[in-house]
Amino acid sequence: MKYGELSIRFCGIAGDGIVSSGKILAAACAGIGLQVMVNDIYSAEIRGSGKSTTTVRFAADKVHSMGDGIDLLVGMAAKESIAEVKDVKHDGTVIYDSGTPGDIEEESSLAAHIPPEIHGCCIPLERLANEASGTNRGRNLVAVGALCFIYSLPPDMFINQIKAVFSRKGEKIVETNIKAFRLGYLYCEEHYPLNHEFEIKEGAEPRRLISGNEALHKGALDCGLHFFAGYPITPATKIMELAAKELPKLDGWCIQVEDEIAAISAVVGASFAGKRAMTATSGPGLCLMSEMINLAVMAEIPAVIVNVQRGGPSTGLPTKVEQGDLNIALYGASGDSPRVVMAPTDSEDCYSGIQLALDLAEKYQTPVIFLSDLFLGQRYETADIKEEIDRRRCTRKKPTPEQLEDYLRYRVTDDGVSPLIVPGERGAIYTITGLEHTVKGTPNYEAEVHTIMTAKRHRKFESMKSELPRADILGDKDAQIGIAGWGSTIGAILEGMGIARKQGVKSKLIKSIMIHPQHESSFREFFASCKRIIVPEMNYQGQYAALLKTRYCIEPIEIHIPAVDPVSPGKISEKIMEAHHELSK
Amino acid sequence: MKYVIIGSGAAGVNAAEIIKKNDSKGEVVIFGDERFFPYNRYQLTDFLCDSIQQEELFYISPEFFKNIGVEFRKGQYVKAINPEKKSIRLFHNEVVYYDRLLIATGGRPWLGPVLLPYKKHIRRYYSLKDICVLKKKLPHIRKCIVFGEGLSSLDLLCGLNKSGKEVTYIVKGVKPEWPLVDPELCEELCQLQKKEGIKIITEDRITTIEKEGKHFRVLTLKQRELTADIVFAWDNYKPKISCIKGTGIEKKTGILVNEHLETSVEGIYAAGDCVEIYHPGLKNYWINYGWPNAIEQGEIAGLNMTGQEKTYQVHETIEFNLMGKSLKARWWK
Numbered sequence: 008m009k010y011g012e013l014s015i016r017f018c019g020i021a022g023d024g025i026v027s028s029g030k031i032l033a034a035a036c037a038g039i040g041l042q043v044m045v046n047d048i049y050s051a052e053i054r055g056s057g058k059s060t061t062t063v064r065f066a067a068d069k070v071h072s073m074g075d076g077i078d079l080l081v082g083m084a085a086k087e088s089i090a091e092v093k094d095v096k097h098d099g100t101v102i103y104d105s106g107t108p109g110d111i112e113e114e115s116s117l118a119a120h121i122p123p124e125i126h127g128c129c130i131p132l133e134r135l136a137n138e139a140s141g142t143n144r145g146r147n148l149v150a151v152g153a154l155c156f157i158y159s160l161p162p163d164m165f166i167n168q169i170k171a172v173f174s175r176k177g178e179k180i181v182e183t184n185i186k187a188f189r190l191g192y193l194y195c196e197e198h199y200p201l202n203h204e205f206e207i208k209e210g211a212e213p214r215r216l217i218s219g220n221e222a223l224h225k226g227a228l229d230c231g232l233h234f235f236a237g238y239p240i241t242p243a244t245k246i247m248e249l250a251a252k253e254l255p256k257l258d259g260w261c262i263q264v265e266d267e268i269a270a271i272s273a274v275v276g277a278s279f280a281g282k283r284a285m286t287a288t289s290g291p292g293l294c295l296m297s298e299m300i301n302l303a304v305m306a307e308i309p310a311v312i313v314n315v316q317r318g319g320p321s322t323g324l325p326t327k328v329e330q331g332d333l334n335i336a337l338y339g340a341s342g343d344s345p346r347v348v349m350a351p352t353d354s355e356d357c358y359s360g361i362q363l364a365l366d367l368a369e370k371y372q373t374p375v376i377f378l379s380d381l382f383l384g385q386r387y388e389t390a391d392i393k394e395e396i397d398r399r400r401c402t403r404k405k406p407t408p409e410q411l412e413d414y415l416r417y418r419v420t421d422d423g424v425s426p427l428i429v430p431g432e433r434g435a436i437y438t439i440t441g442l443e444h445t446v447k448g449t450p451n452y453e454a455e456v457h458t459i460m461t462a463k464r465h466r467k468f469e470s471m472k473s474e475l476p477r478a479d480i481l482g483d484k485d486a487q488i489g490i491a492g493w494g495s496t497i498g499a500i501l502e503g504m505g506i507a508r509k510q511g512v513k514s515k516l517i518k519s520i521m522i523h524p525q526h527e528s529s530f531r532e533f534f535a536s537c538k539r540i541i542v543p544e545m546n547y548q549g550q551y552a553a554l555l556k557t558r559y560c561i562e563p564i565e566i567h568i569p570a571v572d573p574v575s576p577g578k579i580s581e582k583i584m585e586a587h588h589e590l591s592k
Numbered sequence: 593m594k595y596v597i598i599g600s601g602a603a604g605v606n607a608a609e610i611i612k613k614n615d616s617k618g619e620v621v622i623f624g625d626e627r628f629f630p631y632n633r634y635q636l637t638d639f640l641c642d643s644i645q646q647e648e649l650f651y652i653s654p655e656f657f658k659n660i661g662v663e664f665r666k667g668q669y670v671k672a673i674n675p676e677k678k679s680i681r682l683f684h685n686e687v688v689y690y691d692r693l694l695i696a697t698g699g700r701p702w703l704g705p706v707l708l709p710y711k712k713h714i715r716r717y718y719s720l721k722d723i724c725v726l727k728k729k730l731p732h733i734r735k736c737i738v739f740g741e742g743l744s745s746l747d748l749l750c751g752l753n754k755s756g757k758e759v760t761y762i763v764k765g766v767k768p769e770w771p772l773v774d775p776e777l778c779e780e781l782c783q784l785q786k787k788e789g790i791k792i793i794t795e796d797r798i799t800t801i802e803k804e805g806k807h808f809r810v811l812t813l814k815q816r817e818l819t820a821d822i823v824f825a826w827d828n829y830k831p832k833i834s835c836i837k838g839t840g841i842e843k844k845t846g847i848l849v850n851e852h853l854e855t856s857v858e859g860i861y862a863a864g865d866c867v868e869i870y871h872p873g874l875k876n877y878w879i880n881y882g883w884p885n886a887i888e889q890g891e892i893a894g895l896n897m898t899g900q901e902k903t904y905q906v907h908e909t910i911e912f913n914l915m916g917k918s919l920k921a922r923w924w925k
Binding site for chain 2: 103104105106107108109110111112113116118119121123124126127128129199200201202
């Protein structure tokens with residue numbers, strides 16, 4: 008059987024080397040030029056030995072999502088892996104350990120849950136690991152060796168990767184790990200000649216693996232980020248960890264503060280002092296930040312708030328994905344409080360999108376909420392990121408010398424953007440406040456002033472709209488079925504469209520990193536060209552659909568998936584097919 | 593009632609179906625140590641020679657077990673039976689309990705003490721897995737050596753010959769003989785093989801196999817030195833009954849059963865190539881190899897396991913195909 012793409016899942020508990028197995032497989036595939044996406048899922052509890060899984064999907068062509076189902080399950084821990092068997096495709100394979108000591112009851116046995124349409128490979132992982140290293144460490148590499156044989160992958164791609172990963176631990180560790188890999192390979196060669204073959208195109212260039220969080224961090228640094236403040240929270244912590252490591256090298260600052268309120272306060276303060284500043288959090292942190300974000304709206308201070316969304320409400324599901332924070336990002340404030348909301352769709356978008364976010368914040372003196380999510384932030388994927396140091400495209404609007412003579416911090420302008428200088432500079436003596444204020448910044452509660460200032464704050468967004476690029480239209484331009492998606496769901500939508508296309512049904516997608524404001528004419532024209540509109544998203548309420556309905560007066564078919572796992576392309580294609588059948592009636 | 597069947601060959605599958613028909617509420621679990629759905633073993637050579645596709649080997653559909661309500665666990669090897677606890681232990685240490693147990697593990701070619709040290713150089717020709725491996729290697733093979741008696745050697749010789757390979761067949765006797773085949777027919781087969789270009793060496797046996805580069809150097813008892821790209825060898829074909837070790841189930845070469853196919857341990861039955869049954873004509877126990885026998889024994893064992901009382905009746909002949917010719921062998925005399 009020949010494979011053009013494969014999805015392989017490792018499942019086990021802490022200490023089984025689940026994540027490192029996934030990393031070795033992913034890096035090995037990227038190293039020979041394959042397109043890869045990796046998704047880790049682990050339990051929320053920090054202590055103990057919770058279940059964790061890593062799924063690696065790879066193909067010669069771009070991988071947009073984790074796809075539907077898996078081809079191979081490597082069950083490092085039997086009991087924990089049982090629930091994963093349902094995801095194994097028909098004719099797929101499950102690797103399980105034959106060397107588990109003691110009695111195993113039927114209900115705890117992975118083998119007992121493998122239906123006959125799936126192949127079971129019973130491999131003495133522990134015994135072979137012991138043979139290689141004298142301990143049971145290395146079971147994961149025995150399994151990697153086994154899967155290498157099962158799918159006729161070139162062993163060198165793994166051996167090179169094992170050397171790269173373990174070389175800093177010394178030659179002996181490298182040798183034992185390679186031995187474990189080889190034993191797994193040889194065991195399968197003898198016992199499981201499955202005749203599977205993954206087709207590899209020769210001569211492809213190695214690719215780079217990067218996570219959404221890493222790309223976002225890198226993008227921010229390359230765009231002149233100077234200050235980061237944060238408080239650790241899953242799944243955003245990685246951004247702060249990277250900032251703590253890298254920002255000081257660029258004479259920047261990264262501080263870990265006592266909570267999210269302090270983090271956004273520090274960011275607003277740093278920005279007030281003239282620095283490009285950013286924080287990163289998740290849903291519960293965004294709730295705490297809402298008051299200071301509102302201050303930034305009122306005081307017109309640039310700030311970028313990254314929200315790597317997870318399941319909610321409240322503490323919710325710390326290690327599961329959901330797109331449930333759109334409403335709080337758009338509306339989570341008192342008063343008429345406009346803010347920019349953006350949502351990247353993949354790692355490349357994270358890199359370039361955060362730069363646009365920083366630029367928009369600076370240019371329009373506004374908070375920008377950047378809605379990534381757990382799946383996008385934590386997954387690794389091969390991405391074509393063209394790095395360029397200092398990609399700042401705009402700076403703050405400065406007052407002219409004449410304006411500085413009689414400096415008005417909130418001068419009313421055509422585009423709503425007032426000249427801004429750092430307090431303490433010559434002539435820059437002004438008040439900022441959360442209270443409504445005059446053009447000088449002095450508190451004032453008169454209706455006329457409030458009307459003028461509210462209009463000014465909103466006018467910035469009208470100005471911004473005029474410089475936004477058109478939204479991307481992907482798929483078949485002449486299709487009657489249109490899909491509007493946002494964030495990481497876009498990947499599954501693209502693949503769902505591909506599945507439907509194979510069944511002869513055309514569809515198209517409108518995709519924009521901008522949620523608010525948007526290039527509205529792009530959307531209006533797109534919706535006008537569709538007979539059916541589908542809006543899939545990972546939340547219960549249909550938050551994006553509600554926005555589009557209000558903004559564009561459309562009546563879409565909504566797909567609400569309160570997700571714990573990334574959206575499946577199969578679900579999207581089902582809806583496309585349903586819409587097609589309705590149209591065909 | 594929970595019925596556990598070890599072995600997913602003809603006997604095991606038929607027993608499972610019969611049990612479910614007669615006890616629809618009973619839970620039936622069947623364990624097969626191969627990673628395939630049940631297949632026609634006698635067509636493996638046709639598959640090797642590309643006369644049929646792999647899918648054509650499977651005589652039941654993938655949904656068969658689901659449809660009849662039987663749990664089929666393939667690729668799972670039973671390593672031990674505990675009659676006291678009425679349980680079996682699988683290779684991966686899972687323990688499964690039963691009320692009635694059927695052992696239908698079949699037989700397989702065995703290597704004796706002379707050949708065993710060279711196991712890694714010897715290619716098996718018995719299961720679909722063996723054939724899958726062989727099919728990959730076949731295009732790179734020119735010279736083959738076959739040593740071993742039994743009907744499967746006939747099948748193998750036929751397959752290799754049909755694939756255009758240069759075949760040397762070594763036998764211990766003065767001429768090739770196959771069990772259950774009449775001497776006249778053996779002679780006819782021998783002439784046929786010679787005519788087809790198979791080189792036959794008699795009154796000799798392999799004693800040593802050494803790897804030399806990509807080839808094998810084979811030494812025989814009579815100081816012959818042969819080379820080959822692949823070596824097939826076995827000493828005999830025996831029941832595969834290692835799982836009954838320590839159970840107290842009576843055995844000789846195979847598991848001894850009565851005419852109801854029940855073993856010496858109550859509640860444990862056996863059927864197919866792994867059993868020895870009393871032959872009134874021979875006045876001794878006798879292994880009745882073969883597909884039709886396995887099917888019938890499976891059915892009878894299944895019925896008896898559900899509480900009925902059926903007796904196994906012996907058969908006189910079996911038909912098989914060789915090089916396009918239909919042959920009949922006598923089983924009982």
